[in-house]
Amino acid sequence: MKRFNTAPYVVLLQRIVNGFRRRLAPLLRGSFWRTLETYARRIFTIAPHERRTESLQTIFSVRFFVSLLGIVLLALVATNAIWLLPSLNIIKEDVVKGQIAVAERARTAIPQFISYNQSRLESTSRAVATDPKSAKHILEIFVSENTDFQRIVYIDAQGFERIRVDRFGYRELNTANRSEEVGIQTGFSGVPYFGPIFYSRGEPLNSIVVPIIDSNGNTSGTLEAELSLRTMWELMTTIQTDTGFRVYVVDQKGNLIADPDPSTVLRGENVLYRPVVQALIDAISAAGAKQIVLPHDFYVQGEHLNDAKNNVFVVGIPLANLNWGIFAEKPTAEAFAARSRTITLAGAAFGMVLFLLIIVAVATRNVIVFAGAVSREQEHIANILSNLTAGIIEYDRNFRVRMINSAAQELLNIHSSDLIGSQVLPQWLLEPDRRALAQLFFANENDSRTEEAAVASPATITVTVKQPLERNLRVTTLPIFTKSEAVTYVKVIQNITQEILIARMKSEFISIAAHQLRTPLSAIKWTFRLMLDGDLGALNDEQKDIVGKGYEANENMIHLVNDLLDVSRIEEGRFGYQFAKYDFRGFVKKTIETLQIELDKKNIHFSASVPNDIPPFLFDIEKLRLAFFNIFENAINYTPTNGTITLEVTKKPGVVEIKISDTGVGIPQGEMTRLFTKFYRGSNVMRMQTSGSGLGLFLVKNIILSHGGDIHIDSVLGKSTTVTVTLPTNEEKVPKSEKVFQESPNVSSLLHTETLPVL
Known part of the structure; x- marks a missing residue:
């Protein structure tokens, strides 16, 4: 038995590849075939370090390989024949049906054209008879x-x-x-x-x-x-434009009487020399001689060379009552493009299967290598997750835990061996050992959810757990998408106990400092007032100017202290809202009257539009007045003299919309996201001689949110600013507890917002 010699088969393989490459060049890039050649060489070439024994090489003899190749070839030929031949017949039937449908369009339209003109002629004959x-x-x-x-x-x-x-x-x-x-x-x-x-x-x-x-x-x-018959020529042109088929009509002598190209008709061209035309005219003549009508589904088909010497495929159907023939033709290559693709596909499949024997060996080796790489990558990712300080929990939409890292186990005082594959249930809130984990998923033990709610973006809440120690955790839920559907979810857990403690200490410091400053500032205020009123003796003009500036600066400090106290109360959740039903129109009127002096100082043109049919609804009149004072104060301060401020109130279903617009300096677009953060002031107004603490819009945002409303600001730098406030008229929409605006993902904004109860 001869030893396996690879050289002849490599040459044979190259020839097969080159043949298929020429045939399939439009479909596949050459680099694909070159890759297969490389793989084949690697398979057929036995590396020295892979040779084991003489007997192993002799197994792959020429006779064995040729026999195996012959069996594969016969199997491929038989398999292709089973589907290829019926497929080619179906393709031809579809082509014929398609061309018949196009010709049928003409067969339907021509009698209508003749019938219409005959009816017009008959109508004229009746008019002549009359x-x-x-x-x-x-x-x-x-x-x-x-x-x-x-x-x-x-x-x-x-x-x-x-x-x-x-x-x-x-x-x-x-x-x-x-x-x-x-x-x-x-x-x-x-x-x-x-x-x-x-x-x-x-x-x-x-x-x-x-x-x-x-x-x-x-x-x-x-x-x-x-x-x-010129209208019929136009019909043929329309059909050709719509379908791409050339459709023409011949009479019983084979003369062209309608064609997309009128010159062929005007030349009196006779196409009886075409076999398909001759066959149809013969059938029409034979039926006429026997005084029978050809069946409606009768057709002829065939191929011939057109005037441009291109092979075309033609289908003809009779227009029996007129003894005409209608033909639809198209270049054979275009008509049977699907057949060519099918044959090419069959050839490609035939060649591909031959290469599968070669590729499988390479693929097997690559799979082993890839599996090792995947295993190492998984181990690498596992090491990263285990060393993260943030807790990670992966689970499916039914709350079944798939992975939990060591940091999450430590934060929640649980063990992964007890959880992997388990479904988190609301009843776990009643179990001390698993209560902390359940708090991340459910608000209470009566929560009936069986699937995670659909979320399109990360959602963050804070949770307070007591096991093993009391901790404040920030939990962010992230959906993991496959295409457009979330298949799993990840909860990222961060221990923010220390950050919350620092934020609370800062808030308490601000509150204490503000309280301590309030008394001496009030004393300074009355001292300045006594001096300005002359109770401590007369002042000259220069002294009055100096004392007046001191008084104004002290007033700004008192205003800042009051704002700080309000912010502190809001962040602590004790701003003390007192809701009742009030007449909103009267509220707006009194607010405007209070501001009229400031408007007159800058000669600002003010207009207001408030409808009369707004019913009384629930709001805290003092807190809401504070919010609107801050909005109007900004509008007045940053609107130049002789500017314009407008107020427009609109009643909408379930809400009242308030728009306050001014012609002031505007807000830079890059700073719009910071409008409602504490101590923010626009970079353009910092250069102006205007006072302000940067707390006003933070207060406004929180007051509006606690009323169940919303606020939105649009601005064009240097031109205008519009503040839009919406307030619900349905008292059920008013929150039962105070809401704190989350000015950023920082812990300080989460102290009293969406915090789940301690269990």
Whole structure:
């Protein structure tokens, strides 16, 4: 037995690859085939370090390989034959059906065209029968209005022409008696007649004869009209434009009478030399000789060379009542493109399977290598997760835990061996050992959810747990998407106990400092007031100016202290809202009256629009007045003298919308996201001589949120600012507890926001 020699088979493989490459070049890039060649060489070449024994090499003898290749080839040929031959037949049937459908469109439209024109001619014959004296006028109108007719002739009951109206001005009557003509005789018998194709001025025309029946029911003559087929040419052009098929019509002699190219018709071209045309005309003639009608589904098919010497595939169907044939043709390569693709696909599949024997060996080796790499990568990711300080829990939509890292186990005082594969249940809130974990998923033990709510973006809450120690945890839920659907979820757990403690200490410090400053500032205020009022002696103008500036600066400090105290109360959740139903229109009116002095100081043009039909609704009149004072204060401070401020209140379903617009300095677009944060002031107003603490909009945002409303600001730098506030008129929409605006993801904004209860 000969040893395995790889060289001949590598050459054979290259030849097969090159052959398929030439055939499939439009479909596959050459680099693909070169890769296969490389793999094949690596398989057929036995590396020295892979050679084991002499017997292993002798197994792969020439005879064995050739036998195996022959079996595979026979199996492939048989497999391809099973599906390829029926597929090719189906493709041909579909092509024929498609071309029949296109030809059928013409077969439907042509009788409609002829019937329509015949009906117009019959209508004219009735008009002539009714008013014979006006016959000439009626026929002239008919020819002028019906462009499909070239000529119309009025023939009396004796067979003589009485009136002839020609579109080209030829009106000389034929003096011969025409009563013996077939069409005239048919018309005298009271039956319309549609004659064969004849040519006039090189154009194919058709003769239509209809009887003129008087009021007594007698035939008093006939109307003979010459019908132009140009409309049919336009129909063929339309069909070609819509479908891409060339559709043409021939008469019983094989003459072209309608075609997308009118020049072929005007040349009087005869296409009877085409086998498909000859076959259909023969069938129509044979059916006429036997006085039978061809079946509606009768068709002929075939191929021939067109004038451009290109092979075209043609399908023809009869227009039996006229003895015409309708043909639809298309270049064979285009018509049977699917067949070519199918054959190419079959060849490609045939070649591909041959290479599978080679690729499987390489793939097996690669799979082993890849599995090792995946294992190392998984170990690497596991090491990263285990060393993270943040807790990570992965679970599916049914709350079944799939992974939990060591940090999460430590924060929640649980062990992964007890959880992996387990479904987290609301009842765990009642179990001390698993309560902390359940708090991340459910608000209380009566929560009936069985699936995670759909979330499109990360959602963050804070949770307070007591096991093993009391801790504040920030939990962010992240959906893990496959395409557009979330398949798993990850909870990222961070211990923010220390950060919350620091934030609380800062808030308490601000509160204490503000309280301590309030008393001396009040004393300073009254001292300045006594001096300005002259109770401590008269002051000259310069002294009054200095004391006045001191008084104003002290007032700003008192205002800042009050704002700090308000912020502190809001963050501690004890701002103390007192809700009741008030008349909003009256509230707006009193607010405007309070601000009128400040408006007059800068000569600001102010206008307000408040509807009368706003019913009383629930709000805290003092807190809401504070919010609107801050909004108007900003508008007045940052609107130049002689500017404009407008107030527009609109009643909408379930809410009241308030828009406050000004023509002030505006807000830089890059700073819009920071508007409602504490101590923020626009970079453009910092250069202006205006006072402010930067706390006003933070207070406004929190007051509006605690009313169940919302606030939005639009601004164009240097031109205008519009503040839009919406307040609910339904008291059920007003929160039962105070809400604190989350100015950022920092812990300080989460102290009293969406915090789950301690269990």
